[in-house]
Amino acid sequence: MPTLLPDPVRATEVGQQLARREAELRSLLQACTLGAMQGADEREVGDFKDMAVAETQAVVDEAQAAQVVAELQRLQAARGRLAEGSYGFCQECGEAIDPRRLSALPTATHCASCQQWLERRAARTH
Structure with missing residues (x-):
């Protein structure tokens, strides 16, 4: 990668x-x-x-x-x-994480799309 x-x-x-x-x-x-x-x-x-x-x-x-x-x-x-x-690469889809997201959250492990998907999935299981 x-x-x-x-x-x-x-x-x-x-x-x-x-x-x-x-x-x-x-x-x-x-x-x-x-x-x-x-x-x-x-x-x-x-x-x-x-x-x-x-x-x-x-x-x-x-x-x-x-x-x-x-x-x-x-x-x-x-x-x-x-x-x-x-x-800087999403651990879910492998795509590059937006540099603006990394600037705001340097520890980000997921792109915004995958993060939203993960949060929705977690909300459904609770």
């Missing part, structure tokens, strides 16, 4: 963009982890409202960390596709 990014300069730019976002996410994940650890250490027994707020914040923090981890995984996969030369 030919690479969508034959220009080494463009491939380098995409790689740098992915690496920057990965560094941002790693920092965010570290902050979430440190915040959760500090929050656990600083919790005092209070009334039920305080406990409910603390539990709610812990759930939100956990959900945010899970989203960060998922995006990190998508970024690492995109960097792998970039290295092997398959970045």
Whole structure:
């Protein structure tokens, strides 16, 4: 499969963009982890409202960390596709993904048509 990014300069730019976002996410994940650890250490027994707020914040923090981890995984996969030369091609139909879509969502694995089809299929099964 030919690479969508034959220009080494463009491939380098995409790689740098992915690496920057990965560094941002790693920092965010570290902050979430440190915040959760500090929050656990600083919790005092209070009334039920305080406990409910603390539990709610812990759930939100956990959900945010899970989203960060998922995006990190998508970024690492995109960097792998970039290295092997398959970045920018739909994993469903094999066609090139629109560069505007890749610009907006650098980790995209499907063209817009296949993504819509996959989402419709998933909605029908739920």
